[in-house]
Amino acid sequence: MSSANKQDMEEATDQQPNQAAPPLDQNDDIESKPAQQQSLVRGDAVRRSKGSTVEQEKEGYLNRRSFIANFLLLLGYTFGLWFQVYEFLGRDRTTIAITVYFVAFVLLILSGLLELSVDIFSTRSVGHGRYHSTSERWNRFISCLFISAGILDIIAFVYWMQREPVTERQVLLVSAYILLVMAIIVMYFQMVEVKKDTWSGTLSSDKVDLVANGIVLVVTILGVVLRHMELSSNDYGDATDRLELATVPIWLFSSILYTFTDLLRLQTMIEVGNAWY
Numbered sequence: 494m495s496s497a498n499k500q501d502m503e504e505a506t507d508q509q510p511n512q513a514a515p516p517l518d519q520n521d522d523i524e525s526k527p528a529q530q531q532s533l534v535r536g537d538a539v540r541r542s543k544g545s546t547v548e549q550e551k552e553g554y555l556n557r558r559s560f561i562a563n564f565l566l567l568l569g570y571t572f573g574l575w576f577q578v579y580e581f582l583g584r585d586r587t588t589i590a591i592t593v594y595f596v597a598f599v600l601l602i603l604s605g606l607l608e609l610s611v612d613i614f615s616t617r618s619v620g621h622g623r624y625h626s627t628s629e630r631w632n633r634f635i636s637c638l639f640i641s642a643g644i645l646d647i648i649a650f651v652y653w654m655q656r657e658p659v660t661e662r663q664v665l666l667v668s669a670y671i672l673l674v675m676a677i678i679v680m681y682f683q684m685v686e687v688k689k690d691t692w693s694g695t696l697s698s699d700k701v702d703l704v705a706n707g708i709v710l711v712v713t714i715l716g717v718v719l720r721h722m723e724l725s726s727n728d729y730g731d732a733t734d735r736l737e738l739a740t741v742p743i744w745l746f747s748s749i750l751y752t753f754t755d756l757l758r759l760q761t762m763i764e765v766g767n768a769w770y
């Protein structure tokens with residue numbers, strides 16, 4: 494074969510396109526699918542990436558603790574409403590009424606201590622209830638504010654039993670402001686979390702938490718107003734008693750919402766088989 498022919502064959506070979514197909518990237522494969530299939534594929538990928546046994550055990554543990562804490566909260570406000578009924582009927586100094594009051598606030602403080610222990614000994618993987626900050630320090634601070642307010646309420650109740658109404662109301666005013674500060678902090682972190690995603694993309698449990706935390710903010714503002722009314726020299730008659738009786742069911746309703754959201758999270762985890770590790 495002549496050198497001219499060889500040169501022509503080499504040039505023809507160089508001009509042939511490269512037949513080796515480039516390796517397919519997994520993301521390119523996903524992008525080639527319709528939007529609905531893309532969502533499903535990405536969702537499966539996320540679930541696989543988060544599906545380690547250790548993470549499942551941790552999330553199941555935290556959800557159980559959160560549910561127990563909020564159930565104690567619900568019981569505490571139930572007993573608190575029971576006492577308010579006794580007070581409204583003028584039977585608040587009976588032995589059973591006093592016992593009901595102490596049981597209520599012991600349950601509330603235990604709920605706060607349980608939440609505090611979560612942030613001391615572990616890290617929250619998901620937000621819930623009052624706790625939507627990614628910082629353990631802020632979550633601990635929220636728990637400490639709630640516990641402090643409960644302790645102050647018990648101290649005020651002791652002054653009430655000793656018939657020292659002025660000191661009792663002053664202590665209750667401090668407690669009311671502590672709860673207001675707590676509610677403002679809680680709502681701030683909840684809004685920060687919601688703004689990271691669209692409202693339609695926010696989990697249903699987080700939406701319910703947002704409603705509950707908004708209710709808590711409103712009721713804490715009412716609590717501050719109530720305590721100032723009690724310390725005022727103006728005579729409001731039984732308006733303060735009626736307002737206080739009205740605020741307790743609102744607290745109870747917020748705790749019902751918190752418990753409901755925890756049940757939603759537990760139900761979701763039961764469906765994937767890792768709620769009760």
